[in-house]
Amino acid sequence: MATRELTPAPAGLSVMRPPRQGSASWPLVDRAGYWLCWATGVALCLITVAIVVFMLVKGISYLRPSLFVTSPAPSLQQSKAGGFFDPIVGTLIVTAVGTLIAAPVGVALAAWLSEYGRPSRLARAVESAIEIIAGTPSVVLAIFGLLVFSQSFLGFLSETASDGAVTGQSFLTVGVIMALLALPLIVAAAREGLSQVPDRMREASYALGKTRARTIRRVLLPAIRPSIAEGVVLGMGRIIGDTAIVIILLQLSVTKNEPVGSVPVLNILRGTGSTLTSYVFYNSPAGEGNAHQKAYAAAFVLLMIVLALNFAVIRITGGRDRAESRRRRLLRWLRP
């Protein structure tokens, strides 16, 4: 058996690839460990399948086409409480605002950190600052946002009550805080991409007389487009799934999205409303709506969006990865 283990394996694979029946000669304890590994692997798959199938069954049995086109309405009767048209629109708005802010800022920060990194003290400090955002619980980010955006000089972002108090609650403010949530993912993905661009590409560009800034814009950024796209999609997933920021920076109750002011588009952004996550929370036993069937239906839609984003990432990263870099990707996807 030992000789079989040492036969060279195909390139890129570990030499330790198992002969399938390999564990037969091992001591009992070692074999138990081997089977325990298999058992946990299978168990993880089973848990995921159970979650997806459970939500599928609940979702399909409670989902009605009318839920997608009617607005939520305050009513004690479930049949009159409307659907989740506004929450879906809300999710789209929040995701769009958050991504539009986080993507350019994230890519610019990544380019600066990887390509310039000077003054290096500042760069180190910014790196750790991004780490701190990545580790900050979203509920803390949310109440920090509430504190900042209820300052009177930022009143134009949200609604000002008649007594001059600024609510700080609007789709814009949610979007800005959501951007903080997505930022570390986008920065990490873009930096990983930049680190894989070979130096000869930069040198070739310099040799042609391009400045560093133009090299970044014309050579490096196009080269890492898939990495950026991946980071952005990961960030979108994080934004869509977050509840704490929405229930604190939009309202806790779920009604129609309420515009503020009269300027088109801006009035919706300045207004409050709900998203799918806050709709689920509101209609769960933890919230006030307490309409289980609608919570299941909305949660099912949410899960399907997350699944779709998952497939999008698989499409973007494509089959062009070797095993090694695939593992790195798995790691990046799950950066805490």
Added chain:
Amino acid sequence: MLGALGAATLVLIAAMVVTVFIKAWPSFSANGLRWFGPGGDVDAQLRAMAEGTPLPSHSALYFRAWPLIWGTIITTVPAVLIALAISTLAAIFLTEFAPAPVRRTLEPVIRLLAGVPSVVYGLIGILALAPLINDHLISEARRKSVARVVQLEGADLMLAILILAVMITPIMVALIAGALASVPVSWKEGSAALGVNRWRTIVRVSLRTARPAIVAATVLASARALGEAIMLAMVSGGRGFAANPLDGVTFLFEPVRPLAATIAQEAGGLTIGPLSHTLYAIAAVLLVSAALLSFAGWAAKQPLRRYGIRA
């Protein structure tokens, strides 16, 4: 110009830490270090602040957070330990034993498990699992034995720990698998050449080399578990009750109320003076703990650099 953007990010983070602390200060200064200690019913204290009627013979900011801190500890620590065991085995499976087709299924599965929004986990927990626990696992005798202190209703510590463990497992699998995969093949070959079988090689060489990364993964996952608010607000029972491990099995069925979940549950009262100071104080504690854990995770990984391993 890009440097200015970096500086702006830095200023923003500094402002976040500073403003949260300024807003939290009245609560800390009114209670002193006893803020962290036990003392009375924390639910009643929060309710009194929300209603603006201070408890008799206490100041408006009177607050003793111990039941909430204890609730955070007894949900986070067991969940992280369970996740540590599961994810170490799963990571070994993923990097060493899984045949290629199995690995190709397992990786997206783990990603999906990480991507499920916490509100969906919470919904499944409170609507599907809590009634199961309530109907089948909690006996009437057990319910009666603690009825004078607390009601057992299915949304409890056990559920919180289990779901939290499922939620943080994917992160830990990814971090540990990344470290195991970057252990130099020649080290494992050396062990195999000495006639050591694959399992022992994994335990004695790979796991031992990756140990700093495993510690780091554990610490980072604790930071994530610490900050989980929505799922815990839904399934933990939401009762500021310092569950007592000496209660034996009943302990698992007792409701808890972790720190982050409290902020989410009391979010409606963020405009009320004393309550908002208290909630920002909780946020400040979470912020500092999360930052310390991030730093500890970074520090724990440093020994790997010595081996020239990037993980």
